[in-house]
Structure formats: structure tokens, C-alpha cells
Amino acid sequence: MELVLSQILAGLSTGGIYACMALAIVMIYQAIDHLNFAQGEMAMFSTFIAWQLLHWGLPYWLAFFLTIGISFVGGVLIERIVFKPLKNAPVLSHIVVFIALFAILNSGAGFIWDFTIKSFPTPFGTTPLFGTLISSHDAGMISVTIIVLLLLYAFFRYTRVGLAMRATAANPESARLVGIRVGWMIALGWGMAAAIGAVAGMMIAPVVFLEPNMMISILLYGFAGAVVGGLTSPFGAVIGGFSIGIIENLSGFIPYVGRELKLTIALALIVAVLTVRPSGLFGRVIVTRV
Amino acid sequence: MSKRDALQRSNCARGQLAKPQVLLTIVALVIAVLLPLAVKNFVLFQLTLAMAYGIAILGLSLLTGFNGQFSLGHSAFFALGAYTAAIMMDRWGISYIWTLPVAGIVSLVFGFLFGLPALRLQGIYLALATFSLAVATPQLLKSKPLEPLTGGVQGIVIIKPDAPFGLPLSSDQWLYYLTLAVVVVMFTCAANLINSRTGRALIAIRDNPIAARAMGVDISLYKALTFGVSAFYTGIAGALGAIVIQFVAPDSFTFAFAIALFVGLVVGGVDSIAGALFGGLFVLFVPNIAEQVSKGLAGAVYGVIMILAIYVMPSGAAGLVRLVVSKVARIRATK
Numbered sequence: 320m321e322l323v324l325s326q327i328l329a330g331l332s333t334g335g336i337y338a339c340m341a342l343a344i345v346m347i348y349q350a351i352d353h354l355n356f357a358q359g360e361m362a363m364f365s366t367f368i369a370w371q372l373l374h375w376g377l378p379y380w381l382a383f384f385l386t387i388g389i390s391f392v393g394g395v396l397i398e399r400i401v402f403k404p405l406k407n408a409p410v411l412s413h414i415v416v417f418i419a420l421f422a423i424l425n426s427g428a429g430f431i432w433d434f435t436i437k438s439f440p441t442p443f444g445t446t447p448l449f450g451t452l453i454s455s456h457d458a459g460m461i462s463v464t465i466i467v468l469l470l471l472y473a474f475f476r477y478t479r480v481g482l483a484m485r486a487t488a489a490n491p492e493s494a495r496l497v498g499i500r501v502g503w504m505i506a507l508g509w510g511m512a513a514a515i516g517a518v519a520g521m522m523i524a525p526v527v528f529l530e531p532n533m534m535i536s537i538l539l540y541g542f543a544g545a546v547v548g549g550l551t552s553p554f555g556a557v558i559g560g561f562s563i564g565i566i567e568n569l570s571g572f573i574p575y576v577g578r579e580l581k582l583t584i585a586l587a588l589i590v591a592v593l594t595v596r597p598s599g600l601f602g603r604v605i606v607t608r609v
Numbered sequence: 610m611s612k613r614d615a616l617q618r619s620n621c622a623r624g625q626l627a628k629p630q631v632l633l634t635i636v637a638l639v640i641a642v643l644l645p646l647a648v649k650n651f652v653l654f655q656l657t658l659a660m661a662y663g664i665a666i667l668g669l670s671l672l673t674g675f676n677g678q679f680s681l682g683h684s685a686f687f688a689l690g691a692y693t694a695a696i697m698m699d700r701w702g703i704s705y706i707w708t709l710p711v712a713g714i715v716s717l718v719f720g721f722l723f724g725l726p727a728l729r730l731q732g733i734y735l736a737l738a739t740f741s742l743a744v745a746t747p748q749l750l751k752s753k754p755l756e757p758l759t760g761g762v763q764g765i766v767i768i769k770p771d772a773p774f775g776l777p778l779s780s781d782q783w784l785y786y787l788t789l790a791v792v793v794v795m796f797t798c799a800a801n802l803i804n805s806r807t808g809r810a811l812i813a814i815r816d817n818p819i820a821a822r823a824m825g826v827d828i829s830l831y832k833a834l835t836f837g838v839s840a841f842y843t844g845i846a847g848a849l850g851a852i853v854i855q856f857v858a859p860d861s862f863t864f865a866f867a868i869a870l871f872v873g874l875v876v877g878g879v880d881s882i883a884g885a886l887f888g889g890l891f892v893l894f895v896p897n898i899a900e901q902v903s904k905g906l907a908g909a910v911y912g913v914i915m916i917l918a919i920y921v922m923p924s925g926a927a928g929l930v931r932l933v934v935s936k937v938a939r940i941r942a943t944k
Contacts, residue, residue: 412923414871422911423908429908583749
């Protein structure tokens with residue numbers, strides 16, 4: 320029993336990473352109505368920018384907020400330069416452009432900062448809490464995730480801009496008719512997603528170390544978390560992220576195949592959840608009018 | 610969807626082969642048959658592989674382009690076909706020719722079975738489910754229980770078949786012609802399928818499932834069957850790929866390959882049968898070209914080429930061709 324409990328705690332700490340990423344994914348999904356495959360690489364690139372700023376001797380928190388700002392501008396620029404000219408292209412073409420961005424950011428980061436593994440500092444220290452399983456960094460990371468979640472909730476629920484962004488994602492034509500500047504709302508969504516990705520990246524980097532491929536597996540778990548939780552619900556994404564961390568750790572217990580097939584088992588479970596609840600655990604079922 | 614788009618689609622669905630199209634196909638075939646006389650064996654090897662990818666992309670096109678179901682997991686069916694061929698040839702000593710239909714049928718069954726639960730999923734959720742399949746494939750192939758069969762991380766090495774009946778061809782040339790023949794058969798079948806009653810049902814499900822159901826189309830059956838047929842194509846492509854490369858290993862079938870197939874599909878044109886071949890060429894050659902441009906930034910160059918391709922032809926190569934043809938027709942009509 321104690322072993323199971325400690326595995327659950329360990330699952331929570333990796334789950335925190337996935338929750339961060341899942342949150343960023345849901346954010347951009349709400350703003351642009353697509354899953355962004357380049358999300359992880361955008362976060363990775365932002366983290367490298369933060370590393371560079373720290374390397375130049377800036378204090379941590381200054382670098383932290385500066386990176387968020389730079390990422391926001393970067394996200395908006397990506398939308399304006401790459402996606403605006405394609406706004407009438409089919410959805411599948413957009414997905415190819417996401418994949419292209421993925422390749423560009425990944426190889427660009429490798430080219431600028433090379434592929435050696437770098438360590439990244441944490442502002443929360445690494446003293447162990449509750450025995451040895453959760454460090455103060457994990458706790459800090461989880462709290463940051465929750466703070467970001469609350470801020471986002473407030474933004475989407477209580478501000479005019481948040482409402483306009485939701486309207487844009489739900490129904491661009493009607494949104495335009497009531498006077499929302501749809502193009503800029505989408506750009507804003509990209510900016511915010513990049514900024515949240517930057518936060519996620521800077522929180523994750525101390526755990527997994529910084530290198531151009533750091534985000535690939537995390538992105539996958541983040542997607543899974545977001546989809547299981549329901550893509551329409553930021554809260555669901557966080558819960559989904561945490562539960563994937565826990566499931567992944569617990570499936571190591573299944574005899575014979577558990578260790579090798581951790582990922583496979585987690586994914587099979589996700590597909591199983593989806594077949595029972597096709598819109599995710601907390602997602603709204605979207606009814607389309609015909 | 611604009612009105613012109615809809616019109617083009619319905620034209621394409623009716624599948625009236627215009628005269629220039631027939632002519633082009635014949636010219637392309639003649640060039641393809643004569644090509645081995647002109648180029649080196651390595652180039653032939655690459656072209657053979659590109660055709661195998663083209664068949665896989667055609668499978669994906671039947672599923673995504675004509676039936677509207679996403680898949681980011683076709684590397685799994687490709688792997689299934691490749692491993693079926695490799696195991697049959699290496700472990701059981703069966704001739705490579707027989708591996709093709711068997712690989713197709715094994716994939717068909719798996720695809721159909723996977724298509725059943727996938728019926729409940731749509732759009733992005735289906736994309737994730739199939740993507741999971743792609744991610745899980747290398748791990749499953751490496752896993753201990755399957756190792757005696759799959760050879761684990763080492764993979765399986767197969768021997769390249771020679772030309773039969775004492776034909777004066779190198780084995781690369783022979784495999785090229787074999788693949789070309791398979792391509793002709795498979796592409797003809799796909800074109801016929803799309804132009805049949807079944808094909809119209811598939812397209813109806815993509816465009817408007819509710820209307821399709823009202824017309825009496827059994828949506829669940831057709832969707833699951835399309836999954837199966839799509840996997841059938843991709844499985845045969847996988848078997849061809851394995852025979853041509855002479856080697857299968859788990860890490861050749863990662864999700865990156867599934868994504869590459871998807872890119873090929875979109876760049877070729879999702880609802881175009883001939884576009885699949887263009888996609889195959891793109892998947893094979895563009896990463897090589899990118900590497901030649903810059904070693905360090907190969908990924909970035911590949912990405913930029915992809916973006917440029919989408920800028921120039923937002924609906925794929927087939928979309929561009931259609932656009933040019935309709936423009937030319939209009940200029941002629943005004944004269």
C-alpha cells in the first residue's frame with residue numbers, strides 16, 4: 320500500500336509537467352480551434368531564450384518575465400507572418416505548417432545552442448518535501464500551474480477580451496459580425512499560448528534538462544492529458560495531465576510487460592477513456608447545428 | 610467550401626476522366642517503364658521506395674481524403690506489413706511474392722478491428738487515438754514477448770530477390786518493375802473504388818454524415834471498412850518497402866514516419882489519387898534535398914520547403930493542377 324501511495328506521489332510530480340503542457344495546449348486550442356503540434360518546440364525555444372538571458376547574468380525573475388514577454392511577441396509574429404496568409408487554406412494544410420514549424424524550431428535551436436544537454440536553474444530550490452518524493456521544485460511547479468490556471472480562468476470568464484477570444488474560436492463569422500477583430504484575436508491566442516508554453520518550459524527544464532528534443536515526449540503526454548481531460552476545459556486539462564502522470568507510474572507495476580510498455584499502456588487507457596467519453600472527461604459535448 | 614470547390618469535387622467524384630488526363634497517364638507510364646534504361650541503380654532504388662510510399666499515402670488518402678477520418682498512425686500499418694513480409698521471408702522461407710497479399714490481408718483485419726472503436730471518435734480525438742498507435746508501435750515491436758518473432762531492437766535482415774525466369778534485369782530493376790506493376794494495379798483499383806457506388810457513399814459520409822445516413826448508407830460499416838482497406842494499401846506498401854530496403858527494425862516506424870506520410874498526403878492533395886505519388890516523391894526526396902542544402906539546419910530547411918509548398922499549393926499538388934486546368938479552360942472559353 321505504501322509503495323502504491325509513494326508511486327502516486329511520484330506520479331503527481333511528473334504529472335505536474337504534463338499538466339503544464341496540457342494547459343498550454345488547451346489554451347491555444349480555445350484560441351485557434353486546432354491542436355498545435357509545434358507547441359512543445361515553441362516552449363523549448365522560449366526556454367532556450369531564458370537560458371541565454373540567465374547566461375548573460377540577468378536575475379532569475381527578470382529573465383523569467385522577459386522571456387514570457389519575448390515569447391508572447393514571438394507567438395504573435397508567427398501567427399502574423401506564417402498563418403495569416405493561409406487563413407483560407409484547408410485545415411490539413413495548417414497541420415502541415417505546424418509540423419513544418421516543429422522542424423524549423425527544433426533544428427534552429429540545435430543550430431544556435433547545439434544539442435548538448437544544459438542544466439536549468441529552479442527558483443524554488445530542491446529540498447525534498449514529504450519524505451523524498453516531491454521536491455520543493457515540484458511543489459513550486461504545481462503551484463505555478465495552478466496560478467496560471469486561475470489567471471486564465473479569470474481572463475476567459477470575466478474580461479471582454481477573453482469573451483471575444485472564445486467567441487472567435489467558437490464561431491468566427493458570427494464573431495466578426497458583432498465587431499470582434501477576429502484576426503487579432505487569433506494572433507493574441509498565439510501570443511498567449513507561446514507565453515504559457517514559455518512558463519511551462521521554464522518550469523519543466525530543471526527536471527528534464529534543457530536540450531532541443533526535451534519536449535517531444537512531454538508534448539505527447541500533454542496532448543494525451545489535454546484530450547483525456549477534454550479540450551474545451553482548462554481545468555480538465557490539468558486533471559488529465561496529473562492523472563496521466565499517475566497512470567504512467569502505476570502501470571510500471573503490471574507484471575512482465577509493465578516497465579517496457581509504460582507508455583503503451585497509458586495510451587491504451589486513454590483510447591479506452593475516449594471510446595467511453597468521446598469528448599474527454601470534462602469536455603463539453605459540442606452539438607453542431609445542421 | 611466555395612461553390613467552385615464543390616463543383617470540382619463533384620466532377621472528380623463522378624470521375625469523368627478527361628482526355629488530357631488519359632493522355633498524361635499514358636505518357637507517365639511510358640516514361641516510368643523506360644526509366645530503368647536511363648538511370649543508375651541507386652536512383653531506381655529511391656524511386657521504388659517513393660512508389661511504395663505513394664501506395665501507403667494512397668491508403669491514407671482513401672481514409673482521410675475521401676472518407677474524412679484522420680489518421681496519424683499509418684506508420685503502424687506500414688510496420689505491420691513490413692514485419693509480416695520480413696517474418697514470412699526470413700523465418701518461414703516463403704517467397705517474397707506471397708508476402709504482399711498476406712501483408713495486405715493481415716493489415717486489413719487489424720485496420721478493420723482498429724476502425725471499430727475509432728468509430729466513436731472524431732477529428733482531433735481520432736487523430737490522438739491513431740497517433741497513440743503510431744507511438745506504441747516501436748515499443749511493441751521491441752517488447753520481450755514478441756522478440757522471438759520480431760528480432761527485438763536488432764530487427765530482421767532479408768535477402769534481396771533476383772529477377773525471376775532469367776530476365777536480364779538487376780535486382781533493383783526487377784523490384785522497380787514489380788513495384789510499378791503493383792502501383793498500377795492498386796491505383797486503378799482505388800480509382801474504380803472511388804467512382805463506384807461504395808466510393809460515393811464514402812464521400813457522402815465525409816461531406817455530410819447525416820444526409821448519408823438518411824440516404825441509407827450504413828455509416829459504421831463503411832467507416833470501419835474504409836479503415837480496413839486503407840490499412841490494406843498501407844500494409845502492402847510496407848511489405849514492398851521491407852523487400853526493397855532489405856531490412857526492418859522498430860525504429861524505422863516511429864511516429865515521425867506517420868507524420869511524414871501525412872505531410873505527403875497533404876502536399877500531394879488529400880482527395881487526389883494521382884497526388885499520392887507526388888506525395889511519395891516528396892516524402893522521399895525533400896529531406897535529402899534539405900540535407901544537401903545545409904547539414905546543420907536540415908530540419909529547418911525541410912520545414913521551410915514544407916511551408917513554401919503549402920503557400921504555393923494550399924490544396925496540394927492536385928489542387929494546383931486543378932486550378933491551372935480550370936484557368937486554362939476559362940481562357941480558352943473567353944477566346
